[in-house]
Amino acid sequence: MSATMSHNLALTEAVRTAVSSVHDPEYPGVSIAELGLIEAIRLEGSTAYVDLIPTYGGCPALDFIATDVRNAVTFVQGVTKAEVRWLRAPIWSQDRVAPHVIQFLEREFTVTLRRSDGSLVCPVCGSGTVRDTSPMGPSRCRSLAYCDDCRNPIEVMR
Numbered sequence: 620m621s622a623t624m625s626h627n628l629a630l631t632e633a634v635r636t637a638v639s640s641v642h643d644p645e646y647p648g649v650s651i652a653e654l655g656l657i658e659a660i661r662l663e664g665s666t667a668y669v670d671l672i673p674t675y676g677g678c679p680a681l682d683f684i685a686t687d688v689r690n691a692v693t694f695v696q697g698v699t700k701a702e703v704r705w706l707r708a709p710i711w712s713q714d715r716v717a718p719h720v721i722q723f724l725e726r727e728f729t730v731t732l733r734r735s736d737g738s739l740v741c742p743v744c745g746s747g748t749v750r751d752t753s754p755m756g757p758s759r760c761r762s763l764a765y766c767d768d769c770r771n772p773i774e775v776m777r
């Protein structure tokens with residue numbers, strides 16, 4: 620491997636570390652890496668290209684995340700510019716999130732994630748009889764559902 624190639628690899632890893640340190644403004648304590656938003660990172664010269672996957676296209680937090688990513692990457696020595704792209708595909712799903720992160724979201728924010736088959740499980744009692752009640756949650760990035768078993772309102776991340 621040439622010196623340039625290994626330098627590029629090291630720099631790409633440094634960019635990945637910087638991007639991974641960015642937290643989702645909706646969920647303090649949870650990084651965008653843990654949420655599975657990072658799809659690809661590549662370097663061309665001193666420009667870093669960061670491809671991200673949105674949880675929900677209409678979520679205003681996406682703008683904040685992109686700004687935070689650009690800021691974090693410019694602290695990496697050897698990188699002068701970061702281009703952030705929000706991809707339309709693949710579609711984000713709960714499968715991209717580690718189980719311990721899902722448990723943290725449920726415990727800290729009483730927020731649950733829709734399974735890839737579209738179903739919901741109550742984060743309070745574990746029941747599967749959760750129904751969607753309103754697309755309008757406390758923020759545009761969350762919708763509301765209701766658990767018929769424990770009669771708790773549930774927030775659903777989207």
Ligand SMILES: [Zn+2]
Nearest residue numbers: 741744766769
């Ligand atoms: Zn319940």
